[in-house]
Amino acid sequence: MARIAVIGAGMGALAAAARLAVAGHRVTVYERTGTYGGALRRFERDGFSFDTGPGLLPLPAVWRDLFVKTGKEPLERCVELVQVDPSSRHLFADGTEAVLPNASRAGVVGALDEALGPGAGQRWGDFLVRAREAWDRTRRPLLEEPLWPDWRVLAEREPYPAVPHKRLLRTRRAGTLAEIGAWELRDARLAALLESHALAHGLDPRTAPASAAVLPYMEHAFGTWYVRGGLRELARAVYERCLARRVEFRFDTEVTAVREKDGRAAGVELADGAVDEAEFVVAGVAPGVLDRLTAGTAVRGADDVPARPGAASRLAVLLALRGARPEGAAHRTVVHAPDREAELDALFGGTGAAVRPTVTVLRPDDPALIPDADHEAAVLTATVPAGTSGSEAWADQLIAAAGRAVPGLRDRLLWHEVRTPADVAEVTGAAGGAVPAPALAAAGGRLLRPANGTRTGGLFTVGGWSHPGGGLPHAGMSGALVAGLIVEGPEFRGSQ
Structure with missing residues (x-):
């Protein structure tokens, strides 16, 4: 039985802690803030309650597996999972609208044909078939296995089977998500639908590899859940599972250094000067924080995937509304930007201007979030550059865009709260409030994350800034991978 120090109480760290405790280790989690969950926070005011991080759960099987492996009580006994149907409503720039059912290829094909015209649904359905091939080729190495030592194979090989496209007497294949939209989907609205999945993860579809097709495929194949x-x-359920497995938590406790002895991690040093010894240290922190904790020790080598910082963050506007939620209102509506190129230039071109962005409107049908049936709680989110200031200007743009999804929105508005990149930075420690994207193949390795093991023996990294990248499913798998590497050693090859 080893003593294990876990730095941070984000979802990946909690997943690792629970699995390691079940394996018989003594696990202590050190969290510099006063609570658990990383970005999964809650804001409450006047009887209203809001998620301030992700609001929907993709691929819940990852978390079901955690609960199966760490105790007899399954996930569904600890939280109530609801499949969101319709999966999403899309309001496009030209005024057309599409409502897409959850996890039904035939239903989505029919809905897109009806909304966008004959043939649109079939093109999207054919795209999903190709996206499945990319998923099948990358699922294990990018989600279920430790990062390959020869990770450059993943960096160089594009797994998406793009359709040959003749252009100016040349045959080309889509290498980016934007090219898939232009050459294979051949409809600006389908392209916007495709690109919105990348944008939600802070990715520029003009540079995101074609393998990013797995993002909409995951939602289509495994559904959208609330x-x-x-x-x-x-987060509460995972935290309580950790407590049940006798994980010790020390909140409001900042780790200032990882102690090293004879080339191995030997414990952690705390802000009050205390030193806690440990045989293993698991760091669930952003790259800049890890560098500070290991000052003078190169835990990443020249042959490792570079720990590239994220470039995008998230802005959320929490709306308290008078009046009941209309019956039949979609849980999620995506209001697409009127000018996609202007939006992408503002987000990824360095201008940072508060243009009219793509806005996701979440309107859960959940009495637990409101003071009574005569009110509604809604959350607006948009991708913004990391470090964005002038949040009220952005917030006004989000509210204006959301008016298309919620008629009479401004008249119904009681008050609103804004959660900015600075708030994300405060919670996660990531510079500028950057949010890591999921690991993706190809693109020269730009979207791969460093391996969970480091060059310092006994020191591992977990969470969105290490393999397999950002997102709730990836966080859960990150915890599983780290636990496997510690319990089984370097021969661990992932879940079977």
Whole structure:
């Protein structure tokens, strides 16, 4: 039985802690803030309750597996999972609208044909078939296995089977998500639908590899889910599972250094000067924080995937509304930007201007979030550059865009709260509030994350800034991978 120090109480760190405790280790989690869950936080005011991080749960099987492996009580006994149907409503720039059912290829094909014209649904359906090939080729190495030592194979090989496209007497294949939209989907609205999945993860579809097709495929294949009471309830359930497995938590406790002895991690040093010894240290922190904790020790080598910082963050506007939620209102509506190129230039071109962005409107049908049936709680989110200031200007743009999804929105508005990149930075420690994207193949390795093991023996990294990248499913798998590497050693090859 080893003593294990876990730095941070984000979802990946909690997943690792629970699995390691079940394996018989003594696990202590050190969290510099006063609570658990990383970005899965909650804001409450006047009887209203809001998720301030992710609001929907993709691929819940990852978390079901955690609960199966760490105790007899399954996930569904700890939280109430609801499949969101319709999966999403899309309001496009030209005024057309599409409502897409959850996890139904035939239903989506029919809905897109009806909304966008004959043939649109078939093109999207054919795209999903190709996206499945990319998923099948990358699922294990990018989600279920430790990062390959020869990770450059993943960096160089594009797994998406792009359709040959003749252009100016040349045959080309789509290498980016934007090229898939232009050459294979051949409809600006389908392209916007495709690109919105990349944008939600802070990726520029003009440079995101074609393998990013797995993002909409995951939603299509495994559905979109909501946790009653908000996704903070998932964090609570995982935290309580850790407590049940006798994980010790020390909140409001900042780790200032990882102690090293004879080339191995030997414990952690705390802000008050205390030193806690440990045989293993698991760091669930952003790259800049890890560098500070290991000052003078090169835990990444020249042959490792570079720990590239994220470039995008998230802005959320929390709306308290008078009046009941209309019956039949979609849980999620995506209001697409009127000018996609202007939006992408503002987000990724360095201008940072508060243009009219793509806005996701979440309107859960959940009595736990409101003071009574005569009110509604809604959350607006948009991708913004990391370090964005002038949040009220951005917030006004989000509210204006959301008016298309919620008629009479401004008249119904009681008050609103804004959660900025600075708030994300405060919670996660990531510079500028950057949010890591999921690991993706190709693109020269730009979207791969460093391996969970480091060049310092006994020191591992977990969470969105290490393999397999950002997102709730990836966080859960990150915890599983780290636990496997510690319990089984370097021969561990992932879940079977």
